[in-house]
Amino acid sequence: MRRVESSVTQAWATRLVAATQRVLNQQDGPTVLVGHSYAGTVVSEAGVDPKVSSLVYGAARAPDAGEDFVALSAKYPTMPVRAGTEEHDGYVTLKQDAFLKYFAGDVPRDKAMTLFAVQQPIAKTRFGERTTAAAWHSKPSWYAVSSLDQTINPDLERFLAKRMGATTIELPSSHLSLVSHSKGITDLILEACGRQP
Template sequence: MMNRRHFSASIAAGAVASLVASRGAAAADAVRPSAARNIVFVHGLFADGSCWSDVIARLQARGMNATSVQNPLTTLPEAVAAAQRVLARQQGPTVLVGHSFGGMIVTEAGMHPNVSALVYVAARAPDAQEDYGALAGTYPTPPASAGIVFDGDEGRLSEQAFLRDFAGDLPEARAKVLYAVQQPFSRPLLAGRVTQPAWRSKPSFYAVSTQDRTINPDLQRFMAARMKARTIEVAASHLSLVSRPDDIAGLILEAAGQAA
């Protein structure tokens, strides 16, 4: 016969299991996006819109309409406005994809009514008015941070840091081409804060780069878990969109409600 203590423990365990199951079901419901044919990409620091080329080619082969925003990297409001202008041109549901700092832009611009789902690729995913620098400071500092150099208010990544810490799993020749086209950013960009995080109301997906030396992988995992994102882990550098384009394209197709 079950004594009172065992009975109480059984009831408590059942309640916890029920709560976990209900939360899991809610998370599953949250990542069921509308079918979309449009994909809009936002690049981050130390890059330009061409960094998405390998992913774009794979999506175009699947009949998707892809557009890569040329992020001005000046201030967060100006960067968000650039993305919103591209989103306004889309006809129908659109998946908005951001890499690295581009996640800041996706988080804010994702409130646009055309956006049906968000995809973060080794990207920042802040909450409303959150100091991302303070959040990142609670994790070990990634090596790439030491490679940022400024000319006045214009910042860029040194060649050594770019090749080793940003694009470490790419052939050197390919990485050097990407280094040559990196777009400098303005220091005021880093002070921007998100006002409305779209991931709180829209299906979200996250690709964690497990070998990342630019954004700590555990920080990526924290942000993905916080937003209850459908998450994959990719054994890649910060540039998984270049070194593992099949994986990234597959996650985007999932966010677009398309069979991989």
């Protein structure tokens, strides 16, 4: 059973990176890849493409090549959002209370309710996958730490940012900094593009 889960997980990661690669193939110049949360895994893998000029991570995973990110995360206290997950048929979602309080804690309630309503289930196996590359070793990187994050431990985010040597900012934000602190995230992306915010 473990071998099947591993191949399914790897197939999922491969599809996400392949989708990113298709978009990169359509670009005709330097491209900045931006990843929030789990998408940091995709950015780390797909970012080795020669068209990618820099990487931006927002409250994101940033695994090293072959790293067991679940084991790395376990070195930090479990965040409250974990208690609000529910699993059905191998897929995980967040209960409404956990989504509003811990995932989107500083997002206006109406907006947070909309985001909760369109939440998509995530394959449980997806979180255990490993990348084969870590583009942040060779590409300039930026990282936005969400200092009030209740989903990914902010100290883990700080560790990841420091390890990659990223230009780092901290936002007093929940996990959804791209929604609640969109200007700070936009300015960070512009900086990664070489433009003044």
